[in-house]
Amino acid sequence: MDRNQLLAFYYTITLGSTGQAADKLGFTASWIxxxxxxxxxxxxxxxxxxxxxxxxxxEKGDIFLKDAKTILDQYDLALKKMQRLSDRAEGAFTLSLPPFISSLWLIEAITPFLNNNPQISLDIKSLRETPDFKAGEVDVDIRNINPLFLNQAEINAHYLTTYKFRLYASQAYVEEKGMPQSIHDLDSHTLISFTEDGLFPHTYEPQAIKCKQHLIIDCPLAIAHAVENNVGIGPLLPHIARLSQQSVVPILHNQLRQSLNIYYTYPASLTQNRMVQDFYNYLQSLPEDFLKGRETLMAKR
Structure with missing residues (x-):
């Protein structure tokens, strides 16, 4: 039994025919x-x-399909593990981000790195929860974590930047709806937030803030667009507010805000991995605001 036999079997079933399996694998239908x-x-x-x-x-084929899928998955995982052990900056690796860190901003920031390293393939995932490094879900994760809560023998964490979220509204919205003077004044306003339980990306405990209307958007670019278009009051990074094409004003800055330390984390087994280390060194060399939206990208919106 070889891998091609398992692949022929798996794709014939999942794709529906030997012809489609042949197209997928680059074989002829007769060979399948x-x-x-x-x-x-x-x-x-x-x-x-x-x-x-x-x-x-x-009936027996149904039983075998599950085992065949497991074998193929284990084969792919073994290859990926071998790639991770490479001492050269090449191969494929997977990076995860929480939704509040825009993958668009990241891609803009790392395009020079990718152009200079064409031998590297990158898979970027948006994950709400911290990934499972042990299961090989991703190679690198960038998000807010507390390194004191990590098992430092298993996971490495390096500081990258700090997200300082504040509330903003467009000047036009404030002129029409009024400027809130306290948290209680928000009950007559439209609030835009990342989650149902709180205004900001990371909710330590549900925040019972009343409002007239609540919009939940887990994309920072979409929130910025909504604020600029007079939809309501929402959390922005000051850097984005300064670059806004519309006039936006701070709302209750001394009462409602959140700062999140962002770390570059990866399993300790990749400590010597050239690709993981080169990527981190590149990110460190970027300006402080590289993960917070760049002026060129904001101008394109």
Missing amino acids: TKLLQKLEQEVGHQLLTKKGKHLVLT
Whole structure:
């Protein structure tokens, strides 16, 4: 039994035909059929049967499919682990961010790095929760964490920057709706927030703030756009507020705000990985506001 046999079996079922499996794998349909026949011979059971024009799983084929998927996943994971052990800045790695850190801002910031390292492939994921490094979910995670709560023998954490969220509204919105003087005044306003439980990205405990209307948007660019378009009061980074194409004003800055320390984290097993280290060194060399929106990107919006 080889990997091509398992792939032929898996994609024939998941894609619906030997023809589509052949297209996926770059083989001919007749070769896929031969791989399936050889697989059934080695397994000693019929795995597929015809139902009309389609191949479907037999009862034993259904059992084998789950094991085949596990084997293929383990093979891919083993390859990825070997790539991580490379002492060269090459290969593929996965990076995760929380929704409040815009992947658009990150991509703009790291484009020179990617252009200078064409041998590197990057998969960026937006994850609300901290990823599971042990399961190999990602290689690097960038988000707000408290390094004191980490197992330092298993996870490395390096400080990158601090997000200082404040509330803002457009000048036009304030002229129409009035300037809130206290938290209680917000009950007559429209609030825009990252989560249902709080105005800011990270909610330590639910905040019971009353408002006339509540909009939940987990994208910082969309929140900035909503504030600029007079929709309501929302959390922005001061850097973004300064670059706004519309006049925006601070709201209750001394009463409602949040600062989040952002760290570059990765499993200790990647401490010697050249790619992970080179990427961190590059991020460190960028301006303080590289993860908070760049002037060129804001101008394009």
